Amino acid sequence: MAPNSELLLDVQDLNVSFATEEGIVHAVDEVSLALHAGEVLAVVGESGSGKSVTAMTLMGLTRSPNARFAGSAKLRDLDLVTASDDQLRKVRAEEIAMIFQDPMTSLNPVHRVGRQIVEQIQAHRDVPDGEARDQVVALLERVGIPRARERFDSYPHEFSGGMRQRVMIAMALSCDPAVLIADEPTTALDVTIQAQILEVLKELRTRTNAGIILVTHDLGVVADIADRIAVMYAGRIVEQGSTDEIFYNPQHPYTWGLLGSITRVDRPRPTRLPSIPGMPPSLITRPQGCHFRPRCPHAHDACLAKPELIARVGGESGHTDRCVVTPERKAALRETDGQIGLVAGGVTG
Amino acid sequence: MGRFVARRVVGMLLVMFAVSVLTFLIFNVIPNGDPADRMAGKNSTPVQIDAIEKEWGFDKSLPVQYATTMEKVFTGDLVSYYTQTNVAEQIRRGIPRTFALAIGAALLWFAMGTALGLYTAIRAGRWSDTLVTVLALIGVSMPVFWLGALASYYLGFKAGLFPNGGYAEIGEEGLWEWVKHMILPWTVLATLFIGVYSRVLRSNVLDTINDDYVRTARAKGLSERRVMIHHVLRNSLIPIVTLWGLDFGAVLGGGAILTETVFDLDGVGQYFAESIGTLDVPPVLAVTLFGAFFIVILNTVVDIVYAALDPRIRLS
Numbered sequence: 250m251a252p253n254s255e256l257l258l259d260v261q262d263l264n265v266s267f268a269t270e271e272g273i274v275h276a277v278d279e280v281s282l283a284l285h286a287g288e289v290l291a292v293v294g295e296s297g298s299g300k301s302v303t304a305m306t307l308m309g310l311t312r313s314p315n316a317r318f319a320g321s322a323k324l325r326d327l328d329l330v331t332a333s334d335d336q337l338r339k340v341r342a343e344e345i346a347m348i349f350q351d352p353m354t355s356l357n358p359v360h361r362v363g364r365q366i367v368e369q370i371q372a373h374r375d376v377p378d379g380e381a382r383d384q385v386v387a388l389l390e391r392v393g394i395p396r397a398r399e400r401f402d403s404y405p406h407e408f409s410g411g412m413r414q415r416v417m418i419a420m421a422l423s424c425d426p427a428v429l430i431a432d433e434p435t436t437a438l439d440v441t442i443q444a445q446i447l448e449v450l451k452e453l454r455t456r457t458n459a460g461i462i463l464v465t466h467d468l469g470v471v472a473d474i475a476d477r478i479a480v481m482y483a484g485r486i487v488e489q490g491s492t493d494e495i496f497y498n499p500q501h502p503y504t505w506g507l508l509g510s511i512t513r514v515d516r517p518r519p520t521r522l523p524s525i526p527g528m529p530p531s532l533i534t535r536p537q538g539c540h541f542r543p544r545c546p547h548a549h550d551a552c553l554a555k556p557e558l559i560a561r562v563g564g565e566s567g568h569t570d571r572c573v574v575t576p577e578r579k580a581a582l583r584e585t586d587g588q589i590g591l592v593a594g595g596v597t598g
Numbered sequence: 599m600g601r602f603v604a605r606r607v608v609g610m611l612l613v614m615f616a617v618s619v620l621t622f623l624i625f626n627v628i629p630n631g632d633p634a635d636r637m638a639g640k641n642s643t644p645v646q647i648d649a650i651e652k653e654w655g656f657d658k659s660l661p662v663q664y665a666t667t668m669e670k671v672f673t674g675d676l677v678s679y680y681t682q683t684n685v686a687e688q689i690r691r692g693i694p695r696t697f698a699l700a701i702g703a704a705l706l707w708f709a710m711g712t713a714l715g716l717y718t719a720i721r722a723g724r725w726s727d728t729l730v731t732v733l734a735l736i737g738v739s740m741p742v743f744w745l746g747a748l749a750s751y752y753l754g755f756k757a758g759l760f761p762n763g764g765y766a767e768i769g770e771e772g773l774w775e776w777v778k779h780m781i782l783p784w785t786v787l788a789t790l791f792i793g794v795y796s797r798v799l800r801s802n803v804l805d806t807i808n809d810d811y812v813r814t815a816r817a818k819g820l821s822e823r824r825v826m827i828h829h830v831l832r833n834s835l836i837p838i839v840t841l842w843g844l845d846f847g848a849v850l851g852g853g854a855i856l857t858e859t860v861f862d863l864d865g866v867g868q869y870f871a872e873s874i875g876t877l878d879v880p881p882v883l884a885v886t887l888f889g890a891f892f893i894v895i896l897n898t899v900v901d902i903v904y905a906a907l908d909p910r911i912r913l914s
Contacts, residue, residue: 308817334822341819349817354810357829358910359836368828369818404909420818 257427257460258284258307258345262320263330265299265306269315272533276302278484279320281558284428284460289450291463291471291492293507294481297529300464301350303481304430306330307462308347309337324428343373346421350433352413356405363389363401366420373424388419392449411442418449425457432464447474469511472496480504483530483540486558490568500562500570500579503541539571547574547582602913606901610894617890618671618883622664625879632656633879636679671884680878688869688881689888692852695765696865698776699783699857700849707788708842711795715838716831718796719803730796737793746786746860753782763862787857791845795838802834809833836907840900847896851889 265277277299284290292300305311307322307329322329324345327336349355357365366388367381376384382401389397392415405413414434421429431450435443451474454461465471471478471492478495480488480503488501499505506525527544530536536543538553545552556571563576572579634650635642651657655666670676674686714730721727754762760782766775806812807830815829852858852866859868866885873881905911 310813310816338819338821341817343819347817349810349814351810355814357811357815357833359833359908360828368820372818372820372824406910417814420814424819 254288254458255286256283257286257325258282258462259323260303260307260321261323263303263306263322264317264319265302265311266317267313267315268317269533274532275484275535276532277306279558280481280484280486282462282479282486282489284462286427286460287454287458288477289454289461289463289475291465291475291478292481293465293468293471293478295466295529297483297532298481299484299532300466300481301432304347304432304462304464307428307430308341308345309334310347339373342369342421342426343424344426345428345430346424346426348414348417348421348429348431348434351437352410352417353437355417356413358405360404361402362405362408362416363403366416366423369420370423385419385423388423389416392416392419392422393445394419409442410438411445414438414442414446415449418446418453422453422457425459427459428462429453429459430462430464433466434463435470436465436467443470450474468507480507483535484532485540485571487541487572488568488570489558490570491566494562494566494568498562498568499583500568500576501541501572502545502547502582504570505583539573599913606898610891610898613894614887614890618668618887619664621883621886622667622879623660625877625882626660628877631877633679637677637682639682667880667883670880671887676880676884678873678878678881680873680876685881685884689866689884692864692866692869694767695863696852696854696858696867697850698765698780699787699854699863699865700846702780702784703787703791703854703857704842704846704849706784707791707795708838710788710792712799712831712835712838714792714796715799716803716826719800719807720826722800722804734793734796737789738797740789742786742790742856743860745789746782746857749782749786750861763860765863765865783857783861783863786860787849787854795841798841799834799838802837803830806830806834836904839907840904843896843900843903844893847893848889850896851892852885853889 260280260282263277263280263282264275267274267276280299280303282290282292282303292303294300302311306318307324309329309332312334318330320330324340327340329337329340329345332340356362360368363382363385366385367378370376370381370384386397386401389400394400394412394415400408405416408416418434434450435446438446447470450461450463453459454474463471463475468478475492478488478490478492479486480495480501482503488495488499488504495504496508499508503525506523509523510525525544530540530543539545539548539556542548542552551573554573556573558569558571560567560569561572561576562568562570574582634647634654634656637650637654638646653666654670655662658666667676674684676685677683678685678688714734718727718730750760750763754760761775761779764779766772766779768776812825812829815825820828852870854865855867855871857863857867858865859871862868866888869881870885870889872878873885901913905913
């Protein structure tokens with residue numbers, strides 16, 4: 250990432266909650282993020298951690314009568330939280346575009362894939378049909394779709410999952426957005442296709458100067474593409490820092506657990522893949538204080554107070570976390586937990 | 599496509615054959631008097647009756663009787679047992695009346711059903727949705743003969759806004775007279791279908807609106823109008839078009855018996871109803887085949903249109 254590059258997205262204390270019949274779901278809680286041009290920010294967490302809701306909120310896709318928002322999410326000068334529907338419509342795709350998790354269902358089955366991309370271009374720009382078609386063919390070639398000129402007229406069901414995700418990426422790129430959000434872009438795909446799609450994204454960040462938010466539950470996916478990582482748990486960011494910091498000097502016990510559940514080829518294989526004991530909390534009745542407290546083996550009385558997301562380790566890398574334990578004590582605990590993170594029930598090394 | 603058409607044509611012939619045999623057999627079992635006797639009229643001589651029996655094969659076995667009758671169907675020589683009028687002529691006379699009713703009403707119910715269905719889906723849960731839902735339920739629940747009679751009596755006879763039933767030829771009385779005669783029948787026949795279609799479309803739209811590709815369409819920065827029409831409605835309409843084709847076929851084939859009778863349009867459906875009332879086998883047989891033809895044809899058209907609307911469906 251180039252230092253001093255333009256700040257594209259500035260999210261401050263974003264809160265998103267939904268009124269449901271069971272109660273109020275606090276999906277996103279005081280999330281603050283920053284994304285610069287040319288930067289890849291990975292938002293990592295398990296299902297229900299609020300990472301997808303955060304991403305969708307930036308696109309205005311969580312707006313509904315029962316949704317409540319607080320805080321701000323500034324895309325350059327426009328606050329995406331308070332923007333009118335019309336303002337939002339104009340920046341979608343043009344300034345901020347999104348790639349969704351399931352390419353099998355994200356394209357309209359009754360329209361030709363090329364036309365679906367042309368539709369987006371023409372919604373924002375006054376481009377004649379023939380020219381738009383040429384642009385789309387070029388985009389499809391760029392994301393690695395063979396025989397793009399013929400494939401322009403194919404329907405989504407004539408593509409494989411990986412090819413459809415390439416179409417979705419081509420669509421997201423078609424208006425040269427400054428911010429690209431990829432919400433679990435590889436989760437629904439098999440492993441070889443995952444690698445190919447990640448290659449496309451990597452190539453893209455070097456060729457354009459877009460800022461990319463990569464939402465995923467898989468730390469393995471982000472290791473060699475992300476510049477910075479934000480770890481989310483139960484609606485809150487629990488740790489945020491550069492990729493190196495998160496992988497080599499993780500501060501939050503939840504991050505230790507996440508790192509521990511990656512299979513590693515350079516270590517003896519455990520009989521069972523380590524997992525974090527317990528379940529993520531309900532977002533309706535959240536635990537008091539630190540949300541990770543009920544599952545944390547190191548919890549103590551101080552954890553009953555809400556921890557702030559602040560810099561606790563030295564350095565000017567902007568490494569912040571939400572664990573009140575001192576960095577020295579954490580280092581010691583990490584040693585005893587072993588390098589694979591938390592010792593999960595049933596794991597024998 | 600060629601194989602599809604060939605298969606459909608063979609299928610259609612088989613269906614029509616089965617329908618004609620069944621209709622013929624049913625009316626052979628129902629006691630309705632000696633057909634030759636009925637055809638010869640009140641003041642007939644045994645010689646006349648004998649001649650009719652020979653001509654129609656009533657003295658022969660059932661299959662032979664069926665064969666002679668069907669031959670007359672295709673040569674257009676079929677006459678009513680009851681009035682001795684030519685059946686083909688009667689049907690030909692009824693066709694413009696029945697088609698006028700069917701086409702007008704089908705367009706009306708498709709347009710209104712779609713508009714109300716989309717409106718209620720967008721307004722789902724608000725009072726306007728509830729209001730239209732209640733109205734749709736009332737529309738579905740009102741029998742045609744009752745609604746038709748009320749409309750005809752109050753708007754036609756009492757208020758004098760519309761003619762009191764009957765059909766006006768465009769050629770003789772002009773377009774405006776024709777329209778005036780058709781407005782009530784169109785509305786009454788369409789009312790039932792509007793209720794059904796708007797409900798079906800509403801639930802289709804509410805299903806589709808949560809589909810992932812609609813979210814994609816929004817993320818593309820399309821206007822809400824374009825999202826609704828190009829993505830939501832386009833996909834929600836596919837099952838409605840299927841339904842519409844089948845209902846349209848039934849009405850086109852003379853299925854709107856009640857509406858035609860209440861408004862005395864004297865179309866194919868009304869002819870059918872009168873023939874059943876007098877157990878008059880030849881017209882019943884002919885109109886049944888007429889109706890079956892349209893239903894089978896529209897079924898095929900629906901399959902072709904369905905494949906055109908949804909590229910995942912392939913004919914064959």
